[in-house]
Amino acid sequence: GKFNMKSISCAEKKDIRIIARIHTECWREAYPFMPGQVHLNRNYQFRFEQWNDWLADRSGLRAVFVVEAANQIVGFAAVKPNDDPDIDAIGDLHACYLLPEYRGTSLGPLAMREMARFLYNSGQWPACIWAFRESPYRRIYPQLGAVATVFRDRIIAGCRLPEIGYLVSDYEIFAQRLNRMISSAAQRQTGSLRRPRRVAGLPG
Numbered sequence: 001g002k003f004n005m006k007s008i009s010c011a012e013k014k015d016i017r018i019i020a021r022i023h024t025e026c027w028r029e030a031y032p033f034m035p036g037q038v039h040l041n042r043n044y045q046f047r048f049e050q051w052n053d054w055l056a057d058r059s060g061l062r063a064v065f066v067v068e069a070a071n072q073i074v075g076f077a078a079v080k081p082n083d084d085p086d087i088d089a090i091g092d093l094h095a096c097y098l099l100p101e102y103r104g105t106s107l108g109p110l111a112m113r114e115m116a117r118f119l120y121n122s123g124q125w126p127a128c129i130w131a132f133r134e135s136p137y138r139r140i141y142p143q144l145g146a147v148a149t150v151f152r153d154r155i156i157a158g159c160r161l162p163e164i165g166y167l168v169s170d171y172e173i174f175a176q177r178l179n180r181m182i183s184s185a186a187q188r189q190t191g192s193l194r195r196p197r198r199v200a201g202l203p204g
Contacts (some may be wrong), residue, residue: 007110008066008077008110011064011065013055015073016052023097024047030097030135030136034132035157037157038156038159041157062078067111069102075096075097075098086150087149087150087167088126089128090123091120093127093128104185106182106183108185109178112178113179120171126167127167128166131166132154133151134162145170145177147167151165
């Protein structure tokens with residue numbers, strides 16, 4: 001059925017296992033272009049520790065959200081201050097992953113709207129988004145007003161993975177376009193999840 005703002009809430013300690021599992025599974029499923037050693041490196045244990053650290057952060061500048069449908073967690077999203085000197089942003093729209101059957105619904109843009117809102121309201125704007133060059137999901141960012149600014153390689157487990165850094169300067173345009181995506185996805189959702197379409201997965 002319909003998804004709404006209640007579908008997105010702040011993650012709690014008890015959610016770390018499911019977040020780590022979704023993160024690990026989504027990387028394997030969405031990024032088949034990555035060498036096996038990258039996936040071995042970014043395994044469940046790595047993700048569990050990563051998200052455990054995030055939820056322990058009490059600065060008020062990071063946030064992790066869980067995305068729910070049918071009374072279960074089907075995705076997550078995370079934002080933080082930008083600490084990357086290569087891009088001129090204050091906030092980082094760091095990660096947004098949904099299980100495959102929920103991509104193309106309004107959940108992706110709903111989660112991104114919540115991420116943007118958090119960064120904007122905490123004074124962390126303009127924001128950046130990093131995406132792997134080979135990721136099919138990155139085509140959505142220019143449609144939302146994000147501008148490809150940095151082209152470089154990211155090294156994970158000794159492997160070079162080309163990535164692109166997008167800068168999102170205009171919050172109003174970004175929010176408006178997400179709202180448009182949310183309403184058109186909601187119109188497509190007629191009571192049930194039909195053929196899934198591919199939507200937003202950010203590298204994290």
